[in-house]
Amino acid sequence: MDNQQITIKSDYAQETAPAGNACAYAWIYKIDDLGSIMFGLLHIRTRSQHAARIGEILEEHISRASSSFGNDTNAGLRFEQVLESINEEISTASKEESWLISPNEINAVVGLATDGQMHLSGVGSPLVLFLHKSEQNKYKVYDLASGLANENMHPTWEKLFASVLDGDLHDGDVLLTGPKTIKQQIQQEELQQIAVSLPPRSALARIRQYLPAQTDFAAVILQASITKAKTTEGTQASMHELESMQERTARLLSDQKPSVKGVSDWAKSIASKLMHQRSSTSQNSGRAIGITKKIIKITLATILVAFAMASGAFFALFAIAKKAISKRAHKAGSEGIALSGPKPLAAAMRNKLHTGLLGLGRMHKTNKYIAVVFVLILFGFIGGIIFLNSQQAQEDRQSELNARLLTIEQMKNEAEASMIYQDENRARRLLADASTALNELQGPEAEARAETISQLRNEINSALEKVSHVIKINSPVAVGAAEGANLQTVSQIENNIFTFAQGNSVYKLNSAIKAFEQITQPSDSITNAIRSFAVGPVSILLNAGSGFSTFDPGSNQLRDASISEGESADATDAVFYANKIYTLVPSKNQIYKHQPVSDGFGTPTSWLQGSPDISNAKALAIDGSIYILANNGSITRFTSGAQDAYNSPVFDPPLDQPAKIWTDFDAKYLYVLDKTRVIAIDKSTSNIKAQFTFSGISDLRDMIVDETNKTVFVLTNNGLYSAQMTGL
Numbered sequence: 001m002d003n004q005q006i007t008i009k010s011d012y013a014q015e016t017a018p019a020g021n022a023c024a025y026a027w028i029y030k031i032d033d034l035g036s037i038m039f040g041l042l043h044i045r046t047r048s049q050h051a052a053r054i055g056e057i058l059e060e061h062i063s064r065a066s067s068s069f070g071n072d073t074n075a076g077l078r079f080e081q082v083l084e085s086i087n088e089e090i091s092t093a094s095k096e097e098s099w100l101i102s103p104n105e106i107n108a109v110v111g112l113a114t115d116g117q118m119h120l121s122g123v124g125s126p127l128v129l130f131l132h133k134s135e136q137n138k139y140k141v142y143d144l145a146s147g148l149a150n151e152n153m154h155p156t157w158e159k160l161f162a163s164v165l166d167g168d169l170h171d172g173d174v175l176l177t178g179p180k181t182i183k184q185q186i187q188q189e190e191l192q193q194i195a196v197s198l199p200p201r202s203a204l205a206r207i208r209q210y211l212p213a214q215t216d217f218a219a220v221i222l223q224a225s226i227t228k229a230k231t232t233e234g235t236q237a238s239m240h241e242l243e244s245m246q247e248r249t250a251r252l253l254s255d256q257k258p259s260v261k262g263v264s265d266w267a268k269s270i271a272s273k274l275m276h277q278r279s280s281t282s283q284n285s286g287r288a289i290g291i292t293k294k295i296i297k298i299t300l301a302t303i304l305v306a307f308a309m310a311s312g313a314f315f316a317l318f319a320i321a322k323k324a325i326s327k328r329a330h331k332a333g334s335e336g337i338a339l340s341g342p343k344p345l346a347a348a349m350r351n352k353l354h355t356g357l358l359g360l361g362r363m364h365k366t367n368k369y370i371a372v373v374f375v376l377i378l379f380g381f382i383g384g385i386i387f388l389n390s391q392q393a394q395e396d397r398q399s400e401l402n403a404r405l406l407t408i409e410q411m412k413n414e415a416e417a418s419m420i421y422q423d424e425n426r427a428r429r430l431l432a433d434a435s436t437a438l439n440e441l442q443g444p445e446a447e448a449r450a451e452t453i454s455q456l457r458n459e460i461n462s463a464l465e466k467v468s469h470v471i472k473i474n475s476p477v478a479v480g481a482a483e484g485a486n487l488q489t490v491s492q493i494e495n496n497i498f499t500f501a502q503g504n505s506v507y508k509l510n511s512a513i514k515a516f517e518q519i520t521q522p523s524d525s526i527t528n529a530i531r532s533f534a535v536g537p538v539s540i541l542l543n544a545g546s547g548f549s550t551f552d553p554g555s556n557q558l559r560d561a562s563i564s565e566g567e568s569a570d571a572t573d574a575v576f577y578a579n580k581i582y583t584l585v586p587s588k589n590q591i592y593k594h595q596p597v598s599d600g601f602g603t604p605t606s607w608l609q610g611s612p613d614i615s616n617a618k619a620l621a622i623d624g625s626i627y628i629l630a631n632n633g634s635i636t637r638f639t640s641g642a643q644d645a646y647n648s649p650v651f652d653p654p655l656d657q658p659a660k661i662w663t664d665f666d667a668k669y670l671y672v673l674d675k676t677r678v679i680a681i682d683k684s685t686s687n688i689k690a691q692f693t694f695s696g697i698s699d700l701r702d703m704i705v706d707e708t709n710k711t712v713f714v715l716t717n718n719g720l721y722s723a724q725m726t727g728l
Helices: 049-067 075-096 144-151 181-185 188-197 200-210 232-256 260-279 285-334 343-361 365-420 424-439 444-448 450-467 566-570
Strands: 004-015 023-030 037-044 106-114 117-123 127-133 139-143 165-168 174-178 217-228 470-473 477-481 487-493 496-501 506-510 515-518 529-535 538-543 547-552 557-560 573-577 580-585 590-594 617-622 626-630 635-639 660-662 669-673 677-682 688-694 702-706 711-716 719-724
Touching: 004 023, 004 037, 004 200, 023 049, 023 217, 037 049, 037 174, 037 217, 049 075, 049 106, 075 106, 075 117, 106 174, 106 217, 117 144, 127 144, 127 181, 127 188, 139 144, 139 188, 139 365, 144 165, 174 188, 181 188, 181 200, 188 200, 188 217, 188 365, 200 217, 365 424, 365 444, 365 450, 424 450, 444 450, 450 470, 477 506, 477 515, 487 538, 487 702, 487 711, 487 719, 496 529, 529 573, 538 573, 547 566, 566 580, 566 590, 573 617, 580 617, 626 660, 660 702, 669 702, 688 719
Parallel strands: 470 688, 487 529, 617 660
Antiparallel strands: 004 217, 023 037, 037 106, 106 117, 117 165, 127 139, 127 174, 174 217, 477 719, 487 496, 496 506, 506 515, 529 538, 538 547, 547 557, 573 580, 580 590, 617 626, 626 635, 660 669, 669 677, 677 688, 702 711, 711 719
């Protein structure tokens, strides 16, 4: 077996424009014959002697380090030593020379590539693009500059190069570093194609063409590949195989590509054979002229036969049409209407065809056979052209499909790279675009690649779930069942759980048998509860359109609540917080507050200040501030009655049927209940922390959150389920 080694091909470009004002340097110093290198890049927006001094320091240390490498050198340790030396000299020089530039102006990269590994450090925001070739020969793109910047967000002269990235190099991997303006001038797909398909020097030259001529430019590119040690005999065999392959390719292309010249040569060869056959029986040149005339006659006869066959099809259709016209003429004649038809034209055409066929009949038998062969070859040639055109069109469609699939794959890979650096918005946009593009693939070619498309769709959906923080609860625990009860809301009173069904039937959880047992019958005077909450030893129910009622578990009785409802009679949600009841009344664009009184709760007072529009509000939650969840999924926050600055989270996918929002003073997260999921939102950032979905259940109607134990209880129309909120 041949030995395999990673060989590195690299090059750099450095151009100083006379009218430019930046400082741009690039260096590559070779370490061994396998292409191992130390390299560097420096870009500073403004030229100065201090900027040039930094360039001198970097080049000196890179050059010195590359010449001191030995076979036993520990690359990682040596690279860190180089960085330490660079940092020390820059720190000393900045103080002694009183540099007037800031470390934040520096965009630099120092790297080492050797023994199939790469070590990288940087500062600022240069372009550092790493293209990794996977086992499926597809490229994943990583923007390493983001990783370096995250590790060194506040550079100082004392430690300018503070972070190191390292990893293995594989066959086909490419690293490109240069000014960040490259990404602004070249689309990433095109930049990737240039970097992976062209040799280093050509790639840099092509990239330079995209940038303005009067700008300073410096860039480094390296390409990793596997080198196999082979014998001379093997090389000669390979050259022989290459030559054979070239001959076969040329022959194949010649066979498959129809051309006028090819047809002409073929016709000449046939004519040559015929003339040779005739001339072998006589040396008379006049005989040869006669043969030529016969060939011309055969050709004309062939054309006539082809015309006759086409005419036959025409007259078959004509006969049908004539029969229909005759019937119509007969009918018209009986009604006294005169009609004229194409009879003279038909007669002329039949005469021409008859004449042509007579001419064909007078031909010699051998010439007739030759004419038939010519006709068959002619039709075969036409059919071949049609087939090749059809095949070419199919290949074009297949190539277009492959290109679109590659673009979609690249978008997915870019999204995954953005997720690594927590740029979730960009990742979400890329994945959404990739999903849309994938759904647009149609036609027989797409059907033939259905398995590939399905796999790519699954990968995109999986990435979408990841960037959207979707956590699937595959087996939610059944806490209690109430088949056919049509449950509406749930309330926990001390250690007991009660649910309220349509008509305000009350059910109590029997945890021993994991079922809800009905303890009250439906009430005719009390409508359906849409929200319930515990107030001391009882539960307060907000009923649809009819105010409040109270359930007392001690007596298992439902009764009217001791609450002066007033404007709250039209409330759509209510919360008990800090011994007060707050009601949401969208029809009044108001939140009302009920203070406790001796026998219940007093009359409502307006809590919101000004004239905010909450007419689309669905639910509210309180932790000192009040959060309002709208039917369209937006969330607004009010503090001390006034709306404050709050960035509503972006739900992906959008909320389907928002049902409830909950938090309290001690809760870290804000929880939103949708039809099929529970969403945890970080209150300090408004970022979505997790979206919990539940297999096998939907139409979620209410929830109880136990944040201390990271447990959520969700209510459906016929039962209560629990799940652990992993990831919080």
